[in-house]
Amino acid sequence: MLTTLWVRLGAFLGKVFLIVVALGLIGWLLATTWFAWHYRGPVSAQEQIPLGESAMTQGIIQTAISVVDQHRESTRYLRDAHAKAHGCVKAEVQVVSDLAPALRQGVFAEPGKVWQASMRLSNGNAYPQMDSAKDARGMAIKLMDVPGPQLLTDQQGRGEQDFVMFNHPNFFVSDVAEYAQNIAAQANGQSKQAFFPGWDPRTWQIRHMFIALGTLAPAPNSPTESTYYSVSPYKFGAANAKFRVAPDPQSCPQYSLPPQNQGLPNFLRNALNQQLSADRVPACFVLQIQRQDPSKFMPIEDTSIEWKESDAPFETVAKVRIPAQDFDTPALNLACDNQSFNPWFAIEAHRPIGGINRLRKAVYEAVSEYRHSRNAEQ
Numbered sequence: 001m002l003t004t005l006w007v008r009l010g011a012f013l014g015k016v017f018l019i020v021v022a023l024g025l026i027g028w029l030l031a032t033t034w035f036a037w038h039y040r041g042p043v044s045a046q047e048q049i050p051l052g053e054s055a056m057t058q059g060i061i062q063t064a065i066s067v068v069d070q071h072r073e074s075t076r077y078l079r080d081a082h083a084k085a086h087g088c089v090k091a092e093v094q095v096v097s098d099l100a101p102a103l104r105q106g107v108f109a110e111p112g113k114v115w116q117a118s119m120r121l122s123n124g125n126a127y128p129q130m131d132s133a134k135d136a137r138g139m140a141i142k143l144m145d146v147p148g149p150q151l152l153t154d155q156q157g158r159g160e161q162d163f164v165m166f167n168h169p170n171f172f173v174s175d176v177a178e179y180a181q182n183i184a185a186q187a188n189g190q191s192k193q194a195f196f197p198g199w200d201p202r203t204w205q206i207r208h209m210f211i212a213l214g215t216l217a218p219a220p221n222s223p224t225e226s227t228y229y230s231v232s233p234y235k236f237g238a239a240n241a242k243f244r245v246a247p248d249p250q251s252c253p254q255y256s257l258p259p260q261n262q263g264l265p266n267f268l269r270n271a272l273n274q275q276l277s278a279d280r281v282p283a284c285f286v287l288q289i290q291r292q293d294p295s296k297f298m299p300i301e302d303t304s305i306e307w308k309e310s311d312a313p314f315e316t317v318a319k320v321r322i323p324a325q326d327f328d329t330p331a332l333n334l335a336c337d338n339q340s341f342n343p344w345f346a347i348e349a350h351r352p353i354g355g356i357n358r359l360r361k362a363v364y365e366a367v368s369e370y371r372h373s374r375n376a377e378q
């Protein structure tokens with residue numbers, strides 16, 4: 001009697017299991033088919049600015065500034081995002097000597113040219129936390145002494161071209177409206193509402209939630225071992241493009257980083273110090289451009305979409321070298337904190353485009369000004 005009951009229960013649970021697996025497979029198949037149908041080319045090669053976009057920007061600035069206030073570290077005011085630096089290092093960016101004519105745009109116009117640059121490596125979080133915490137990792141590069149007019153009319157003296165990236169190819173929101181809703185929910189501590197704003201399933205952002213979870217990744221062994229993406233698009237002369245910076249160990253002396261104690265809070269800074277300062281070994285990267293092909297699904301106005309490499313390859317336009325150096329001193333670390341990187345510190349040939357970049361124009365400037373003025377008052 002008891003045996004029969006167990007056999008029946010086993011058979012029933014087996015059936016339930018098979019039904020759940022089958023439903024899961026059907027759901028996955030339907031979602032994949034819908035995605036392929038909904039998200040397909042061609043797309044516009046021009047920016048398309050939605051009505052009401054700029055009106056949302058002021059609210060986002062206020063949220064960003066409240067985040068800066070909330071997370072201020074003892075007496076200093078830190079960045080709203082990427083608050084913790086692993087270090088600011090000097091770098092050299094050399095345009096490849098046999099660059100194809102179509103790729104000779106803006107700061108890459110002259111093959112072989114070497115730009116002196118400053119690079120800040122960071123964690124993505126709004127306040128400093130253990131490097132072992134899951135997070136995005138940032139790289140910001142500033143080329144110096146760049147001739148020609150700057151995009152921001154009040155910043156003409158800068159002579160800079162910035163490249164601001166993190167180590168995930170796409171963003172957890174599509175556009176400014178979604179960013180406004182998401183960040184307001186997060187700032188209020190309602191992380192569930194950030195991706196599930198209401199009961200209506202049409203408002204649920206399940207795909208974007210998975211992008212956010214994928215962005216918050218375990219730390220690399222060293223900041224020199226990650227690939228960093230622009231995520232959002234930029235002009236590249238007359239074309240539109242995204243860019244990335246990827247490790248290129250073949251261009252540097254062979255080096256293997258000794259194992260770091262990943263239990264230490266700042267082990268990514270330690271790893272950088274070990275390579276550049278203690279072992280005196282440079283780090284090498286390539287800077288690559290991915291040009292938009294508007295006949296493919298490579299949209300300008302949706303940063304949640306990764307442009308597929310099968311649709312347009314990344315092409316190397318420059319080599320980036322971080323020479324051996326001592327970057328970890330109190331004076332250099334303070335200067336690092338006081339520096340500002342901004343995708344709009346740029347020349348026309350590399351103009352940031354798309355909604356998320358239009359938003360960044362106002363927000364980076366406002367937050368940078370706010371933290372600088374507050375720190376000057378201390």
Ligand code: HEM
Binds near residue numbers: 082229340360363
């Ligand atoms: C395309 C997606 C984005 C990427 C790749 C990105 C990357 C970065 C990186 C690497 C930094 C640190 C720069 C440094 O080292 O000084 C940074 C800073 C910052 N980001 Fe973003 N970010 C993105 C989108 C956004 C958005 C949508 C906002 C808000 C509207 C935002 C707001 C900020 C702010 C306020 C700072 C600090 C600026 C300062 O005080 O100097 N970012 N971002």
